[in-house]
Amino acid sequence: MKFFGYTGKILKIDLTDNEFQIISLDENDVNEYIGGIGINTKLLADNLNPNIDPLSLDNVIIIGTGPLVGTIVPGASRTVGTTKFPASNAITSVCGSSAFGMNLKLAGYDHIIITGGSENLIYIEISDKKIKLHDASKLQGKDIVETTDYLKSKNGDCSVITNGTAGENLVKFAMASIDKVSTFGRAGLGAIMGSKKLKAIVAKGKSGVKIAKPKQFWELYNKLINRIKNYSHLKEWQKLGQLKTAPLGMLFAAVGWKQKIKQSSNRTYLKKLKKRRIACPSCPIGDKDVLEIKEGKFKGLINYTSSALNDFLLFFLEDISSYEEAVKAFDVIDRTGLDALTMTQYLEFCTDLYRKGVISEKETGIQWKKDFETLMKVCKMVIKREGFGKILADGWKKLSEVYNDYEKDMLIVKGVEQVFDPRIMRLGTMEFEQVVNPKGAHVASGGSPTYFSPGRPLESFKTHFYRMGIPENAMSRLFSPPLPNMGINIGRLTRYSEDWYTVLTSLGICARAQINRFYSLKLATEFYQTVTGLEKNEEDLRKSAERTWNLMKLLNVKVGFDRSQDKFPPAWFKPLLMGNAELKLMDFYAGIEITPEIAEKLIDDYYDERGWDIKRGIPRKEKIEELNLSKYI
Amino acid sequence: MNIDNKLLIIHENNCTNCRTCQLRCSFLHFQEFNPSKAYILIDSTGLFPKISFHKDCKKCGICIDYCLYDVFELVEVDNQ
Numbered sequence A: 001m002k003f004f005g006y007t008g009k010i011l012k013i014d015l016t017d018n019e020f021q022i023i024s025l026d027e028n029d030v031n032e033y034i035g036g037i038g039i040n041t042k043l044l045a046d047n048l049n050p051n052i053d054p055l056s057l058d059n060v061i062i063i064g065t066g067p068l069v070g071t072i073v074p075g076a077s078r079t080v081g082t083t084k085f086p087a088s089n090a091i092t093s094v095c096g097s098s099a100f101g102m103n104l105k106l107a108g109y110d111h112i113i114i115t116g117g118s119e120n121l122i123y124i125e126i127s128d129k130k131i132k133l134h135d136a137s138k139l140q141g142k143d144i145v146e147t148t149d150y151l152k153s154k155n156g157d158c159s160v161i162t163n164g165t166a167g168e169n170l171v172k173f174a175m176a177s178i179d180k181v182s183t184f185g186r187a188g189l190g191a192i193m194g195s196k197k198l199k200a201i202v203a204k205g206k207s208g209v210k211i212a213k214p215k216q217f218w219e220l221y222n223k224l225i226n227r228i229k230n231y232s233h234l235k236e237w238q239k240l241g242q243l244k245t246a247p248l249g250m251l252f253a254a255v256g257w258k259q260k261i262k263q264s265s266n267r268t269y270l271k272k273l274k275k276r277r278i279a280c281p282s283c284p285i286g287d288k289d290v291l292e293i294k295e296g297k298f299k300g301l302i303n304y305t306s307s308a309l310n311d312f313l314l315f316f317l318e319d320i321s322s323y324e325e326a327v328k329a330f331d332v333i334d335r336t337g338l339d340a341l342t343m344t345q346y347l348e349f350c351t352d353l354y355r356k357g358v359i360s361e362k363e364t365g366i367q368w369k370k371d372f373e374t375l376m377k378v379c380k381m382v383i384k385r386e387g388f389g390k391i392l393a394d395g396w397k398k399l400s401e402v403y404n405d406y407e408k409d410m411l412i413v414k415g416v417e418q419v420f421d422p423r424i425m426r427l428g429t430m431e432f433e434q435v436v437n438p439k440g441a442h443v444a445s446g447g448s449p450t451y452f453s454p455g456r457p458l459e460s461f462k463t464h465f466y467r468m469g470i471p472e473n474a475m476s477r478l479f480s481p482p483l484p485n486m487g488i489n490i491g492r493l494t495r496y497s498e499d500w501y502t503v504l505t506s507l508g509i510c511a512r513a514q515i516n517r518f519y520s521l522k523l524a525t526e527f528y529q530t531v532t533g534l535e536k537n538e539e540d541l542r543k544s545a546e547r548t549w550n551l552m553k554l555l556n557v558k559v560g561f562d563r564s565q566d567k568f569p570p571a572w573f574k575p576l577l578m579g580n581a582e583l584k585l586m587d588f589y590a591g592i593e594i595t596p597e598i599a600e601k602l603i604d605d606y607y608d609e610r611g612w613d614i615k616r617g618i619p620r621k622e623k624i625e626e627l628n629l630s631k632y633i
Numbered sequence B: 001m002n003i004d005n006k007l008l009i010i011h012e013n014n015c016t017n018c019r020t021c022q023l024r025c026s027f028l029h030f031q032e033f034n035p036s037k038a039y040i041l042i043d044s045t046g047l048f049p050k051i052s053f054h055k056d057c058k059k060c061g062i063c064i065d066y067c068l069y070d071v072f073e074l075v076e077v078d079n080q
C-alpha cells in the first residue's frame, strides 16, 4: 500500500547479531492503532516476553512517531519510546519531543524495534542512505551534552537520543535525552540503553513527507495558525515558556521563603539567565530553554533544559536558595541522565531519616541536608554506584525493601516518585492518574481542564470535554462525583484524559496544555484525514486510543499489575507541612477533603468508566473481545 | 535579500529552530515537507542558529510570512 504521512516502513535492529530488517507497516495495525504510541504498543506486545528482566538483553525498545510528525502541523513532533522499565517494572510508553521524530521520518521510518545487546559500546546511525552500528568507545563516560555535540558535529543536521553516565552505569531510573533539551524516558530508558551498550541513536535524512490532500490540508492549517497567531497569550508563552503558568512565587510566599520568590522570578529568568529558546519542529510556543549563568562561581555555565521551570523546581529543597545553585545542580542532573524529581525526593526522604536517626553519616557517608553540596555529593555516589549510592541507584523499590518501616512516608506510586502532589495543587486528573497508570507517577497522560483554577462554572468544563472528544453519553456520569459538591468525577474523567492523550500521541501531536488547547478531536481527525487520505472518523480515533490503553494494561496484568497496586500513597492523607501552612488532600473543585473512602470510590469509578472489573482493576473479557485483543490475554 | 524592494533584516537570536519556514518553503516548491530541500538554510550547530538563503531562493517571501518568532523584519528602501 502507498502511504501518505506515514513512511510505511519499520526498521528492526538486532544489536546482538548486528542485523537489520526493514518491515512494511501493516495496514491492519494502522487501522487499529493509528501510529505513535498506538503502533509502538502493538509492536512491543508482538515482540516482548512481558516477564523478562528490564535490564536483560531480552528487553526490547520500540521508538516511534506519528503520521503527522514531519509535516508542518503545529506541535506535531512527538517521539514515543515503549519498553519495560526497570524502576517500575511496567511495560509502557514515554514521550519526548525535539527533532527525533521528524528526522526518523526523513530517514524513511515510522518506528524502530531494537532487540538484543552489543558486547561493546556502540551508537546506531539511521539515515535514508545507510543503517550502521558504530563503535562508541570514545563516548564512554561522556555526558549527554558532550555526546550530542560530538554526534551532531559528525553528522550535521540530525537528531540524537543518548543516555548519560547514569544510564551507562545502569542507575535504574536513568533517563535518556533527545537533542539535549528533551528528557526522554523517566523510570529508566537510559539504563535500558546502558544494559544494551547502546550509547546513542542518530537519525537524519532527506526523504520528504508527502500528504494526501494538500488543498484541504492548507485550508485547515491556515485557519489553525491564524487562531494561534491571534491567541492573546502567545507572545507571553514564547517569552516565558512553562514559567508563564507556574505559581512558584505564590507557593514560596506561602511557606515564607522570601529569597526564593526573587530568585525564581520572571525577572531573574529574563535578566540573568535566558540565553535563547528552542522549539520542537513546527511548534509555535518554543518552550525549551538555553540558560547561561552570567556571574558568580558558575559563571559561563550553559544549561540546556526542557524548561527553566525544571531548574527552579529545585528551590523546593529547603536550603537551595540561589538561582546559580539551582541551575548548576539541575545541569549536573540533566547531563548525567539522572532524574531531578528522584534526586530531590531522595534528599527530602533521606534527610528526614537522618534527622530521625534512622540513617547515620557512618552508614551513608553523608551528613544529610537539603542543600546544594549534599545534592551534588549524592548525585556523584548514585552515578558511580558507590556505597549508599548503590542502594539509591536501584531506585525506590530497593530503598523500600531496606527501610521497609518507612515505606509509608515515601511519596511514590509503583516505584516512581510523584510528579504532582495533590496536597499542593488539589486532586485533579493529573494528580489522580499517577495512581491508576501502571507506569506509576508520570507527567502528561492525566491532563484535563482540572488544571484550571477552582470555582469555574461547570458549564465551562463541558466545552473542553467536547473538545477532547468525550462522548455525550458519558457527560452525566462525569458530573456525578462521589459527593455532590465535588462537581466533577475525577475518576471517570481520568479515563478520557488518557484517551485524549493517546489520540494526540498516536498522531504525534504534543499533549502539553499550551498546544493541546488549540486542538479538538474533530480537528485532529481532519488533519489525520488530509495528511494520510485515510477515511477515519472521530469514533475510529477514539476507539483506537481505547484499544491502545487496554493493550498496555493487558501487558502489565501479565507482570502482576492489578488493583492492589493502584493505591494513593498513604502520606497523601497526612497534611503536608510547608512553612506555617498545613496542606491537606482536597478535591480540586470545592475543597472537600479526600478521605481514603472517597479515594477508593474514585478508583472504582475510573475502572467502571473503562469497562473494567472493579474488584481486580483489569479489563473484563467482554471489553477485551470488543477491542479485538483476545490474543493478548 | 530584497523582497519587493524591501530590505530583509534577520534577527538570528530570536530563531528557535522550529523549521516552520523550511517546511513551508519545501512544500511550496517541491510538494513535500523536507527541510533539506528548503531554500532557507538553518544551521543549528552553534549556540545560536545561523540563517542564510540558497542561491536558487525564489524570493517569494513565504518563509518570512510563516515565522512566528519575530526573526524577520522587512524595511522599506528608497531605490533612488
Ligand code: SF4
Pocket: B024, B025, B026, B038, B039, B040, B053, B056, B057, B058, B059, B060, B061, B062, B063, B064
Ligand atoms: S523566499 Fe521563498 S523560496 Fe526563498 S527560502 Fe523563503 S520560501 Fe523558500
Ligand code: SF4
Pocket: B014, B015, B016, B017, B018, B019, B020, B021, B022, B042, B051, B066, B067, B068, B069, B071
Ligand atoms: S520559522 Fe522562524 S524561528 Fe522557525 S526556524 Fe524559521 S526562522 Fe527560525
